[in-house]
Amino acid sequence: MKVSTRVELGIVTLADIAVSTENGGTVSSAEIAERQRVSQKYLEQIILGLRQGGFVKGLKGSRGGYQLSRPADKIYLSEILNALDNTILSDTFEGDEAQGDDIRASVNTSLWDKLNGYMRSFTQQLTLADLIKEYKERCADPSDMMCFI
Amino acid sequence: MKVSTRVELGIVTLADIAVSTENGGTVSSAEIAERQRVSQKYLEQIILGLRQGGFVKGLKGSRGGYQLSRPADKIYLSEILNALDNTILSDTFEGDEAQGDDIRASVNTSLWDKLNGYMRSFTQQLTLADLIKEYKERCADPSDMMCFI
DNA sequence: AAATAATCCTACATATATACTATGAATTAA
DNA sequence: TTAATTCATAGTATATATGTAGGATTATTT
Numbered sequence: 001m002k003v004s005t006r007v008e009l010g011i012v013t014l015a016d017i018a019v020s021t022e023n024g025g026t027v028s029s030a031e032i033a034e035r036q037r038v039s040q041k042y043l044e045q046i047i048l049g050l051r052q053g054g055f056v057k058g059l060k061g062s063r064g065g066y067q068l069s070r071p072a073d074k075i076y077l078s079e080i081l082n083a084l085d086n087t088i089l090s091d092t093f094e095g096d097e098a099q100g101d102d103i104r105a106s107v108n109t110s111l112w113d114k115l116n117g118y119m120r121s122f123t124q125q126l127t128l129a130d131l132i133k134e135y136k137e138r139c140a141d142p143s144d145m146m147c148f149i
Numbered sequence: 150m151k152v153s154t155r156v157e158l159g160i161v162t163l164a165d166i167a168v169s170t171e172n173g174g175t176v177s178s179a180e181i182a183e184r185q186r187v188s189q190k191y192l193e194q195i196i197l198g199l200r201q202g203g204f205v206k207g208l209k210g211s212r213g214g215y216q217l218s219r220p221a222d223k224i225y226l227s228e229i230l231n232a233l234d235n236t237i238l239s240d241t242f243e244g245d246e247a248q249g250d251d252i253r254a255s256v257n258t259s260l261w262d263k264l265n266g267y268m269r270s271f272t273q274q275l276t277l278a279d280l281i282k283e284y285k286e287r288c289a290d291p292s293d294m295m296c297f298i
Numbered sequence: 299a300a301a302t303a304a305t306c307c308t309a310c311a312t313a314t315a316t317a318c319t320a321t322g323a324a325t326t327a328a
Numbered sequence: 329t330t331a332a333t334t335c336a337t338a339g340t341a342t343a344t345a346t347g348t349a350g351g352a353t354t355a356t357t358t
Contacts, residue, residue: 002241003261004316012253028333041319044334048334048336060324060325061331061332063333092151103164104161110275111160111272115150119264134255187347191346200306208355209355209356210303211304211355212303
């Protein structure tokens with residue numbers, strides 16, 4: 001399953017903000033950009049989407065930065081994905097049902113609707129807090145990988 | 150989940166060939182093109198992929214056409230998808246693990262690997278014969294939709 | 299043998315999406 | 329007032345998607 005770098009970076013950035021600010025305060029786009037090795041300007045575009053989606057709020061000015069606008073266990077992956085790219089969890093063929101014979105419609109319900117249904121239910125029960133929890137558990141095992149934050 | 154029209158048409162075309170030839174014989178690209186309301190030339194390109202994937206064989210010349218090269222219950226959706234677009238069931242980020250910190254790697258295994266895993270197991274147990282069976286069951290109920298083939 | 303009907307193969311055109319880069323305005327704290 | 333930061337938009341190069349088009353190849357039919 002291919003996913004755009006915007007979506008990848010969007011989720012990772014949100015997780016980064018959550019982890020970096022869990023003891024209060026804010027984190028700047030410059031910090032995150034360095035950690036994730038992307039240009040700050042590009043990252044700001046992605047954070048724009050996160051803010052418009054209602055996941056983070058930005059505090060302007062010196063000593064400003066970003067924080068979550070909701071607790072991480074109230075942010076569902078389905079919401080994040082929809083905000084970053086509304087095609088991922090959407091119906092595969094919308095308004096396409098009238099074309100051709102109905103083998104198309106049948107394949108749609110037998111295959112694509114079921115795949116979409118699973119992706120939705122999985123991402124509707126998975127929260128940002130779950131992602132962070134799993135990340136920290138992996139960090140606790142140094143033989144697995146290193147923890148940078 | 151957005152999918153290219155090539156993938157959609159590829160699966161539908163394969164199902165069409167299976168249904169149209171289940172009593173023997175062949176079906177031409179012209180027939181399928183009319184039924185699915187696409188240009189014959191475009192359809193031929195898509196059938197090319199199906200042939201290279203080993204799902205159909207073409208018989209040239211007058212009275213030629215296409216047939217399945219294997220029984221429909223031995224053709225798995227995972228194979229079809231891989232032949233038509235090898236990104237759908239592939240790992241979301243291949244060779245991408247070295248970039249940035251390992252929040253990326255962790256999100257990858259917590260989210261994307263699981264989604265890919267489900268899509269694979271579902272499509273690895275679903276066959277073309279299953280799709281056709283469901284299609285015919287729907288056709289048997291005229292209140293649901295009409296059956297054209 | 300010639301005509302016909304079909305698959306097979308490749309090149310090209312156009313539109314859209316992606317992945318950035320770049321520029322600067324607006325806002326706040328020191 | 330200066331510096332630091334978010335906020336917003338414009339531009340651009342590349343890749344991908346969605347076809348169109350032309351014709352070569354092969355087999356059947358007459």
